[in-house]
Amino acid sequence: MSNREGEYNNLLEDIMHIQAGLANEYFKLRYGLEAMNNDEAIYNNKSISLDCARGSYVAFQIVLKADEAFTLNVGDEPYFSRDSAQKFIRVAVDGALDFRLNIIDMAIDNEMYLWGEALLEQAVREMPANRAVSVWVEAAVPAGTSHGVYGGKIRLYIGQLFEEEQAMELSFSVEVYSYTLPAPSEYCCYLDLWQHPCNIARKAETPLWSNKHFEVLESYIRSLAELGQKVITIAASQLPWAGQSCSEEHRTPANLYEYSCIRVYRNQDETLRYDYSVMQRYIDLCMKYGINQEIEVFGLVNVWNGKFPVICPDYQEPIKIRCLDADGVYRYLTKPEEIDHYIVSLQSYFEHKGLLSRVRITADEPRNREAYQKSLEHIKEIAPKFIFKAALNHAEFLSTFQDEIQDFAPFIDCIFREYSTVCEAMEKFPDKRFLLYVCCGPDFPNTFVHSPFTETSLLFYITAFLRMDGFLRWNYTVWPENPRVDARYMTFPAGDTHFVLPSNSGTVLLTLRWKALKRGIEEFEMIRQLEKQGSTTLVQIYTKLFGTDIPEEFVAKSGDNCDREMFESIDDASFLQLRRELLQALSSR
Template sequence: MDALGTFLWGCALCAALLGSTAAHAEKVDWWTTHSLDKAFPDSAKPENAPQTIALKAARNDTEDAQILLRTPKGLTVAKASFTLPDLLGPDGAVIEKANFAAHWIWYTYVHNNPPANKDPKTVLRAAPGFFPDGFLEYPVVRIRDEWTQPLWVSVTVPKDTPPGDYAGMLGIDLGQQHIDVPVSIHVWAFTLPDEPTLHQTEWFFPTNLADYYRIPLFSDACWTWIERVAQDMGRHRQDTILTPFTMLVCMTQQADGTFAFDFTALDRWVETFKKAGVTWIEGGHVAGRGGGWDSQFVWSRFNILGPGGNPIDTSALSESEFEPYIEGFLKGVWAHLKEKGWADRYIQHIADEPIPVNEKSWTERAGKVRGWIPGVPIVDAIMHEGLDGFIDIRVPQIQHVKPGRKQNPKEAMWSYVCLYPQGEFPNRFLDYPLIRNRILFWLSWSLDLKGFLHWGYGHWKTWDQVPAAVDVSPWMDATGGSIYVADRQPLPAGDPFIVYPGRDKICSSMRWEDIRNGMEDFEYLHRLQAVASKPPKGMPRAGRQAAKALLERVRNEIAKAPNAHTQDALELLKIREEIGELLERATLCRQK
């Protein structure tokens, strides 16, 4: 090789080495953020972004944060994994790593923003696009280049944890790069109750689960999944379960006209959910619309066996002919619940969302049900102000609950959201800021509501009008395929479900953890209200005044009304921290 060739070869080698060095010099950037933030695939690291996680929580409470990893152009991480630590505290106390959890977050593609959201400020971004939500069940993921990947981190504080400061180091392994993230949590001296003060029901339909996993309904495999659902609900402070009596109870008409019942499946259902902390039985609807939205309500038919064990054709029976069957069924179920000691935690639906045009058909059936099972509270989502005297738990959409309303002393009031409200009102849609989900539970406190209802825990079923050959995955489409149905408004993204189907587990989401945080926030507010009303002995007058002032601020500013509440996530988290500090002071006064 001549001198020129040697020189050129040397230049090429140097360039290759320099290029290789430059490529390896580029590292994954990272930062931390709070639990109400939502990052996107193109999110850049903010200026002066923190690189530590600092939490504060009560005992029997869970707090969350996020770690964001940003890959540069040309750098793909083949395997990203994490290592969770024990958190070491005062006098050798430990929050063990079993109480620490982390999940990589999945980006779901959102095709449309809600149609009523004309103001772009009411959504995080204009659709279509990727929005963060679901939790992947596997601890190792691949991260492509030029991508921001969130990692959700949760710390659950056991009830027997000594108060004080705890710390540890969470490790993230990216192959050629390792990241240590300092994690600390201050544990306050008070404890949240096991049983929620605010009722919560996210409707779960076992047929959807069985259909999705292609397993027989109520088979052993199905019961394994139902148990996972129950445990997941209990972890998220849900205490009420929609219970499909007509699926779970087999009723047989005997030769003498009386009815016999097999309650085996019902008992297993109730015991499974009670074991997980979901202790209220919400009897499924016994009537439904006979046709379109404006049609009258009719009794819902269900399978009944005749004396020979053959099914009775209940579809051929008139309303009056079928009525003795639904009467006998409800009376039989109620008697069994009383025998099992479960009747004091039983509420019953009639039919969903009555409106003025079909109110009479609803009240007629409600009156009969009240006569058959006297004393059992009647609950329903309602669309207007009627039904007085026939309903015990009134559940309007949140936008219809007015501050300072005159409450019927004979009724309790919950609230619900579904595909409505939209626009300026809060909801749990995927393209909304998380605060517009969590604030629902602050509003529940400020508006003196006793419960919260939503129809979509895990409605993974593809919409009926979608061609049978199209099997829409909830991981890919958060509308149940309704965006593909002609002549109808698509469901807002995230309305049909709050959890995702995993291979071996129910996968949570940012929105589901946000609801759990909201339920915990309600407990903070409820406890502070008790302190303000009856402060512990030894608590300075200034402490009581601070509690009252903070509660008034929540009522008048933070969660004043469904269309007048804070949109500032950091403000909400700061108020929560102030409440926690006051509750700790009150707790320490009691202990003196």
């Protein structure tokens, strides 16, 4: 410690005792039983060195706490606590890059621990004594940034009321490599995060499909595009997932029903007509942000019915299509021929718009092979131009439906159990797409509130290593009742239902887990780039992480699933080093 730093610290201790240090972006503050808290070691870190690609961003965290209550301010706005005697700490960053700061809010997990989660837009928060808080510090590094090392300072200004602020300093450096990541719209990682726009309307308190609803949707769609999302999600009937059984859950209340964006009317002569304007408006919004490679349609095959009554017993699927009759009464279609007419019309609409080749009639975890086969055959009979896709958690479906389905998304454990079957299908059908997915399981690797940041990176290393085309997850905004207060739902691990949160202003609130997704996707991109170049560095990276550079060998030693014990080191330092090696290899060419 320099003499100047010592003078600062002595001066600050006269005001109040403050502990402050720097952590890498992978750090996730944990709070609960004192023995489980993880902040103490961070306070020894008064400087930090960072690496970054161009076309990306650099990020780290400031962790601090004080022995008395204080007001934390990461902006430049004035703020006075109702407790006029309360001191404040104002955080500012000085450097060549343009940094933005966000206080990190905490989220509760199923074990009642609190973890770093939401990146708050509000710049001020009052903190209790002896309670650690972390601050996300991020700067964009545009593609045109000169490569080299950039230095900077973090200043903590401490004061009370109208007194002159006192300051302490922490330092950082950023090495910007010459490698430039592509724009997210050009990412090769095929990202499919399912969208649930009705839940966004509920939390924003806007009428469903109204102009205000679409205004609110804009920031959510933009956040998906920033990840490189490829797929537009459409619900073509009411309640395609039966609300995730929310009507049966009373411990963690939630309304998770999704509704169709297609309006159906019955004319006086009993004929049906369809209004696709809302659906098209949503498609256009997604395409505006570059989400344009696929339109996945739910609610036509493998419809989840829960405990709801079956409206049309003579139809092979419990499809619920709401129709406004000519007499002004809403009824549901109960005749098989009317449901068929609806599906045929939908195919015709997509064909007329030139979108049909991008449409996928999607099934979520079909369980009954015979029933699913019957549904596929029926739709092929009445609307033969539709193409099919399925998220599969039963490995035998992959063999059974290789010819019928164009896009497969097997569950990660299915891939490990039946990797030879997956490889055979990928070799036999090189034009088909194969995505890896996780959901409320497995516990590892996953993207829950309690999951380390690096587990998300690991998921994308695994996805690339196993030669999958990309990643799928069912959640983005499937929020329980008060997700900012309690993110738990049913027995699902906290965070399983979403990656982002609703802000009080109606816009999207990003989380550390969203940032982890972004990093993992970037690493997938770098891996694929090195594969194209035939780099030997990738062999070394795979061997270091998986113990081999041959996927079949790795899967063979795994048994039926991917387990922590399969990896020698998956801590923060190891993944920071892997990322650095990727950057160095790509920058040397």
